[in-house]
Amino acid sequence: MLNKLRGHLKSVQNDPESMDQLTEENFPKHIAIIMDGNGRWAKKRGLPRVAGHREGMSVVRKIVRHANKLGVSILTLYAFSTENWKRPKTEVDFLMRLPERFLKAELPTLIKENVVVRITGDRHNLPDYTKRAVDEAVATTANNTGLVLNFALNYGSRSEIIDGMKSLFQDVQDGKLAIEDLSEASFSEHLMTAGLDDPDLLIRTSGELRLSNFMLWQLAYSEFWFTDVLWPDFSQEHLEEAIKVYQKRQRRYGGV
Numbered sequence: 001m002l003n004k005l006r007g008h009l010k011s012v013q014n015d016p017e018s019m020d021q022l023t024e025e026n027f028p029k030h031i032a033i034i035m036d037g038n039g040r041w042a043k044k045r046g047l048p049r050v051a052g053h054r055e056g057m058s059v060v061r062k063i064v065r066h067a068n069k070l071g072v073s074i075l076t077l078y079a080f081s082t083e084n085w086k087r088p089k090t091e092v093d094f095l096m097r098l099p100e101r102f103l104k105a106e107l108p109t110l111i112k113e114n115v116v117v118r119i120t121g122d123r124h125n126l127p128d129y130t131k132r133a134v135d136e137a138v139a140t141t142a143n144n145t146g147l148v149l150n151f152a153l154n155y156g157s158r159s160e161i162i163d164g165m166k167s168l169f170q171d172v173q174d175g176k177l178a179i180e181d182l183s184e185a186s187f188s189e190h191l192m193t194a195g196l197d198d199p200d201l202l203i204r205t206s207g208e209l210r211l212s213n214f215m216l217w218q219l220a221y222s223e224f225w226f227t228d229v230l231w232p233d234f235s236q237e238h239l240e241e242a243i244k245v246y247q248k249r250q251r252r253y254g255g256v
């Protein structure tokens, strides 16, 4: 990670504006993004909502590449919530096709760039074509060691917590876990994000100031950065700006 960041800092050394923006110290390991505002972006242009999602997908491509270049370890992108099924069928169908479209075009590059694709969410009621695309990407990149690109797909935090509790109770019932050994760490291992460090930084675009059932447990001590920028207008510079703001924050975890 440090080497990558050093490389990036070197590449901007002739640009005094960006020189002091990012430092190796305090670099966020896990960045999570609620990518919001695709619909409004399209509406402003008199386009159908799906045009915003299509543009949003191109931004995903750019941001993944940039996060990897900067040396981010984990990038979680909220691509579809358990509540998004309430949208019109045509929009849901379009959104469900996006992972397939994205991975068809990007998987070779992701493999080359050592990215690990991971899915956080309930895969059961995804259409077969979505499952096939994500399963292939997860399997093909499983042995990579670089950026973890974690798509939150058909994800809802409250149901994740309930499912985590169920599986934990099962372990207690089966004698695999003693109640006295239940801890924050052991509970985390029963969530869909098991094995991933909690996000250091949460970004939400489009001016909405809420969590929308996203990683309620995992974001307990994360730093939040909100921007009015709509996701299809989000750029590499915005990502760097968010990291720069994060680096100036003092994380006290309840201490002084």
Ligand code: FPP
Pocket (backbone or CB within 6 Å): 035, 036, 037, 038, 039, 040, 041, 053, 056, 057, 060, 078, 079, 080, 081, 084, 095, 098, 099, 102, 151, 206, 231
């Ligand atoms: C919220 O904006 C966005 C979504 C529900 C979908 C996000 C999906 C992408 C950005 C593309 C994902 C790409 C891949 C590769 C999976 P909204 O539609 O709610 O916007 P609005 O609030 O302006 O209506």
